[in-house]
Structures are given as structure tokens and as C-alpha cells.
Amino acid sequence: MKARFDRSVENPGDQADPLARLFAATRPEPQRLHALEARILAALPRPEERPFFGWAPLGLAFAFSLILGIGLGFLMPTVGTPDPVELALRGAIAAEFELPQP
Amino acid sequence: MAAEERRDASPDDEQLLRRAAAGEERAFALLLRRHLPAVLALAERLLGSRAEAEDVAQETFLRLWRKAPSWRADGPPLAAWLHRVALSQCHRAWRRLGRQTEAPTAEPPDPAPLPPEQAQRAEEARRLRAALAELPLRQRAALALFYDQQLGVREIAESLGIGVHAAESLLARARRRLARRLSEEER
Numbered sequence: 001m002k003a004r005f006d007r008s009v010e011n012p013g014d015q016a017d018p019l020a021r022l023f024a025a026t027r028p029e030p031q032r033l034h035a036l037e038a039r040i041l042a043a044l045p046r047p048e049e050r051p052f053f054g055w056a057p058l059g060l061a062f063a064f065s066l067i068l069g070i071g072l073g074f075l076m077p078t079v080g081t082p083d084p085v086e087l088a089l090r091g092a093i094a095a096e097f098e099l100p101q102p
Numbered sequence: 103m104a105a106e107e108r109r110d111a112s113p114d115d116e117q118l119l120r121r122a123a124a125g126e127e128r129a130f131a132l133l134l135r136r137h138l139p140a141v142l143a144l145a146e147r148l149l150g151s152r153a154e155a156e157d158v159a160q161e162t163f164l165r166l167w168r169k170a171p172s173w174r175a176d177g178p179p180l181a182a183w184l185h186r187v188a189l190s191q192c193h194r195a196w197r198r199l200g201r202q203t204e205a206p207t208a209e210p211p212d213p214a215p216l217p218p219e220q221a222q223r224a225e226e227a228r229r230l231r232a233a234l235a236e237l238p239l240r241q242r243a244a245l246a247l248f249y250d251q252q253l254g255v256r257e258i259a260e261s262l263g264i265g266v267h268a269a270e271s272l273l274a275r276a277r278r279r280l281a282r283r284l285s286e287e288e289r
Binding site: 037 | 147155156160163226230245250280
């Protein structure tokens with residue numbers, strides 16, 4: 001028995017070895033390898049990708065800033081400009097009480 | 103396309119690993135095609151379950167993908183490295199499965215009657231699976247590498263990360279023990 005084992009250590013395919021025959025008869029068959037290959041390739045970690053949400057958010061942001069800019073452009077020149085009615089009132093009050101004219 | 107196939111048919115593992123390390127998925131796919139059948143067969147023989155073996159094979163190759171950029175050409179050959187990683191994954195799976203005598207997820211027997219040849223083959227596979235399950239995982243690995251993958255003792259030693267004499271002794275012990283288990287079952 002030992003001699004047979006020793007011989008098949010040199011040759012794993014020795015058909016005189018009952019274990020070699022048994023392993024050969026029950027060898028797992030390579031089925032569905034393509035599916036497994038695809039599964040492994042799909043699971044490979046890839047460099048982190050930044051999501052691109054498209055041009056719509058960029059367009060909206062541009063439009064919003066344009067409207068804001070135009071609105072501020074209209075409003076800003078009036079800030080700090082004295083109201084003519086208020087100015088006339090102040091002038092009248094100053095004349096009445098002999099205060100320096102505004 | 104045909105020229106590309108021819109160019110891809112020849113590169114050795116080292117070249118393919120370098121290309122894979124640069125992120126070339128096609129090179130990695132060629133490595134998969136070359137080594138997946140052996141890794142899967144080893145894991146299936148060790149665990150007795152196709153589903154568990156597929157998980158082990160997947161984890162083994164994901165590790166290879168991560169390892170590719172730091173691969174050292176002076177280390178063990180790729181096939182041996184893959185066997186070592188697969189074996190360690192099988193150890194983990196085996197612990198997780200609770201070291202059942204018979205692999206728990208082995209395919210259930212088909213209720214339909216099989217033709218005599220297939221029935222005999224299925225019975226032999228069951229006997230072998232049950233007998234292998236009694237052996238320590240390293241002995242099972244030595245037997246699978248020897249009989250299924252037809253590796254020599256030196257290659258088995260590389261795959262298990264042990265010396266040649268240790269591999270010879272491990273293989274001899276495994277064969278004696280398996281032969282004894284099988285003959286006990288026959289009685």
C-alpha cells in the first residue's frame with residue numbers, strides 16, 4: 001500500500017491510486033464561470049466618482065444671481081438718497097428755530 | 103480586435119498585474135480567466151459548497167486587485183499567492199460555518215431519480231465530501247492541490263507556505279487518513 005502511495009506522490013494522475021480515481025471522478029465542474037467573472041469585475045473598487053447633476057442646477061444658480069444682481073443694481077442708487085419731502089420739512093423746521101440748514 | 107486578442111494571449115502574470123495595477127480592467131479580466139477555475143475548484147473542494155466557494159473566490163480576487171500596485175515580483179508565484187489567500191479565506195468560512203462535519207450548504211440531493219452513472223458519481227462525491235470534512239483544512243488543501251490541480255510537492259509547498267519536506271509529510275498523512283476514512287465508511 002505504501003509503495004502505491006509513494007508512486008502516486010510523483011504522479012497525481014496515477015490511475016492505480018484509488019484516491020486519484022475518486023478525485024478525478026468527483027472533480028468540481030467549472031460551471032457558470034462567466035457569471036462569476038462578471039460578478040467579480042463588477043465588485044472591483046473604482047476611484048471615487050463625483051456625481052454630475054447636469055447643467056440645470058448651474059443654469060438656475062446663474063439665473064438667480066443675475067436677478068439678484070439686477071435687483072440690487074436698481075435698489076442700491078436710492079439707498080442713502082434724502083427724501084425731498086423730508087428735506088423740505090427739515091428746512092422749514094430749521095428756518096423756524098434758526099438752526100443750521102440741513 | 104483579433105490582433106488585440108493575440109497580444110493579450112501571451113502576457114505573463116507579472117505583466118498583467120502591472121497593467122491591472124495601472125487600472126486596466128481588461129488585464130485583470132485575463133488574470134481572472136487564467137486563475138479563477140483553479141481557485142474556485144480549490145475552495146469548492148475544501149468547503150463542499152459552490153456558493154461558499156464563489157464568495158471565497160470573489161474575496162481572493164478582490165484582494166489581488168488591491169494588492170496589484172504593491173505586487174513584488176520576488177515573492178511567491180501568483181498561483182501560489184492566490185492559493186494561500188483562498189486557503190485563508192476558506193479557514194474563515196470554515197470557522198463561520200462552525201466546522202460542521204458535513205458542509206452545511208452542500209447542494210441538496212435532487213429528488214428526481216438519476217441515471218445509474220450519475221447516481222454513482224453523486225454517491226462517490228458525497229462519500230468523498232464527508233471523508234474530507236473529517237480532515238484538517240491544510241490536509242484537505244494538500245490533497246486538492248495534488249489530485250485536482252495536479253501540482254507537484256514543491257508547488258504544493260509554495261501554495262501552503264511551508265517547506266518541501268513538510269508538504270511531503272502533510273500529503274502522506276492526508277492520503278493515509280483519507281484512505282482510512284473512506285474504507286471505514288465502506289464497512
